[in-house]
Amino acid sequence: MLMIAGQLLLLISACGVSLVLLQQHKQDQEQAWHGLVKVFAVSSLFIAAAALAGLTLRSDGMDQQALLRMTENLAYYVALPFLASVLLARGRLWFWSMAAWGRWLLGLIAFFELARRTEYGVAYTQFLAIGVPLTLAAASLFLSNLQARGLGLVGSVTLAISLVFFGPEPLLGSGTRDGFAFGLSLSLPPLALALHLSLRTLVKEGQA
Numbered sequence: 780m781l782m783i784a785g786q787l788l789l790l791i792s793a794c795g796v797s798l799v800l801l802q803q804h805k806q807d808q809e810q811a812w813h814g815l816v817k818v819f820a821v822s823s824l825f826i827a828a829a830a831l832a833g834l835t836l837r838s839d840g841m842d843q844q845a846l847l848r849m850t851e852n853l854a855y856y857v858a859l860p861f862l863a864s865v866l867l868a869r870g871r872l873w874f875w876s877m878a879a880w881g882r883w884l885l886g887l888i889a890f891f892e893l894a895r896r897t898e899y900g901v902a903y904t905q906f907l908a909i910g911v912p913l914t915l916a917a918a919s920l921f922l923s924n925l926q927a928r929g930l931g932l933v934g935s936v937t938l939a940i941s942l943v944f945f946g947p948e949p950l951l952g953s954g955t956r957d958g959f960a961f962g963l964s965l966s967l968p969p970l971a972l973a974l975h976l977s978l979r980t981l982v983k984e985g986q987a
Contacts, residue, residue, distance in 0.1 A: 785960030786833040792964035793827035796820075796971040803975055811874040812978060818880050819865045819974055822858040823967060829854035830960065855947060856891040857884060859907065859938075862970060863914040866931060869977050870921025904948040912939035919973060927976035934970035937962060 797820040804816045832850040836843040864883065868875060875883075894903035912935045919931025941962020944952040 783834065785957035785964070786830045789960040789964040790827050790830035790834065792967050793823045793830060796967045797823040797827070800971050800975060804978065807978075812869070812981060814875060814877055814880060815865050815869055815974065815978070817877070818861055819971065822861040822865070823971070825850075825858035825861075826854045826963065826967070833956065833960070851947075852891065855904070856907070857887050859911045860887055863911045863918065866915055866918035866970065866974060867921075869974060870918040901948050904946070905950055908942035908946050908948065908950060912936070912942060915970065922973065922977045922980075924976050924980040927973040927980070930969040930976070931973035934966045934968075934973060937969070938966040941966060 800816055800823075801820050804813060807813050807816070829850040832847045836847045838844075861880075861884075867873075891903070894900050915935035915938065916932055919928050919935060922928045922931060941959055943950045945955050945958030945962055947959070
């Protein structure tokens with residue numbers, strides 16, 4: 780029951796974050812930084828897809844389990860690094876093209892495959908568990924809006940706790956799928972709000 784509740788909360792959180800962020804910035808599509816909104820929204824949808832798969836693919840059949848692993852890998856090894864990259868790009872004013880984000884997507888997939896094939900999958904998973912929250916925290920400190928900075932740090936700490944204690948390869952504890960889902964669902968809204976407020980600051984400062 781807890782696992783279903785965690786996955787459902789994650790599905791609602793990820794879909795809600797994606798839709799609200801796109802809605803709030805639908806008038807900003809000509810801005811150089813709008814790619815950050817798109818990538819954050821797509822990353823949230825990757826996470827939502829994993830949550831939906833966790834809710835619906837409950838059979839032990841090979842096909843369903845393979846699809847479940849695929850969506851979970853996409854959420855963990857692509858979406859989470861993407862979220863950190865978006866906040867870092869915003870903090871450093873790096874407004875990449877969608878083609879550049881596509882190349883980064885291919886790079887993340889290549890890193891995962893390389894780690895898996897060389898039997899460093901566990902080490903790579905734990906590296907991301909530390910690296911993603913640290914990157915998010917560092918990125919938050921670059922934000923000029925104090926409220927956005929605080930929200931980014933809250934989201935970073937929440938995600939760090941989720942990954943370290945409940946992630947796929949936890950550094951502490953035994954790790955549970957429902958605990959990871961709950962933690963991730965709680966970290967997405969403050970991170971999305973931090974991005975939204977920091978982008979509004981750009982508009983006010985005339986840097987867009």
